[in-house]
Amino acid sequence: MTFQFNFTIEDHVENELTPLEDGALTLDSSKESSVSESQKGKQRDKKRSTEQFDLPQDHSWEHNSVGNAAPSQDTDNSLDTASSSSNLEPHEKQPCLRVAKEHAIPKDLKKVLENKVIETLPGLQHMNISVVKTILLKENFPGENIVSKSFSSHSDLITGVYEGGLKIWECTFDFLAYFTKAKVKLAGKKVLDLGCGSGLLGIIAFKRGAKEIHFQDYNSMVIDEVTLPNVVANSSLEDEENSGNEPDVKRCRKSKVAQELCKCRFFSGEWSEFCELILSSEKLFEKYDLILTSETIYNPDYYSTLHQTLHSLLDKNGRVLLASKAHYFGVGGGIHLFQKFVEERDVFETRTLEIIDEGLKRFLIEMTFKYRS
């Protein structure tokens, strides 16, 4: 069943496209030359917007709480939100340039899972997001204040501030279902989970023997509090700790976990900044064989950057698997608009792999380079 209702964002939320408390800038002064004054003016000029929500459908991926907490509200019943619009033409607007950074994997992996409640999906574990949010609110977590901003705006998306990574969006479940039935080859691949949020797509790649997996999210807090813990929970850390008392054996096994996790790298920041960081971080950057991206095309303002990112980072023989709703009410993005955008650029060709026609229609598409030479 799908419910929809409208409400208006409060003024203070829309005025929060400014540097955040932790000094992680939404507009990096060192990069200002790449954003024209008029664009910055336009960003500040966001109009009051109307949002429309839908409740995700039930999905076949059952959630079983492993800890004592109630099952997460975020995956089953939370509200999908389409965020703000403005008075500019689509594709003219630029997202805020939140600086990209790489997140180191903590040495003490057990600490990553401290105060977390783990839930299970078939073959996967993930953090209960309600618990994560409650703790972040309680502890008045320094840095990105996205949880309280998201609460006070009743919104899972605040353009340029919080881009929705603190919940598992519906298309991720479509992706997971697709992975179980389609023979998507992941072993030996270099994979990027772009706009990863929970990171479940990258985790599947990790579990299925991908050579290297990179996770990117807009918000640094999402990477630290959700993505990284999810990856750690899905590594063999727990099994290894429960087996074998021999210290040598244990040490050896632990190093195996560390080795496994070395295949993963974690990044936060806006897409063009991420691109710049990753391309400059390695002399000979090896492009991705597979880019997985779920529910990242809701905002047409980001299409240009997203397209450029895919263009720069995908191997010439690689492919993008992208899942999206048909339309995101309120923001205006959706699969048809995005496909039209891609067609006009004439760089990629797209192919529809699956249409999920229950509730809000959803699509899974493949993108490959049109001209490979």
Ligand SMILES: C[S@@+](CC[C@H](N)C(=O)[O-])C[C@H]1O[C@@H](n2cnc3c(N)ncnc32)[C@H](O)[C@@H]1O
């Ligand atoms: C709606 S969430 C989807 C999260 C996750 N893929 C899922 O399906 O559950 C959109 C994701 O795209 C990322 N994102 C959106 N716009 C972005 C931008 N302009 N730059 C960087 N990341 C962005 C956010 O980090 C966010 O996690």
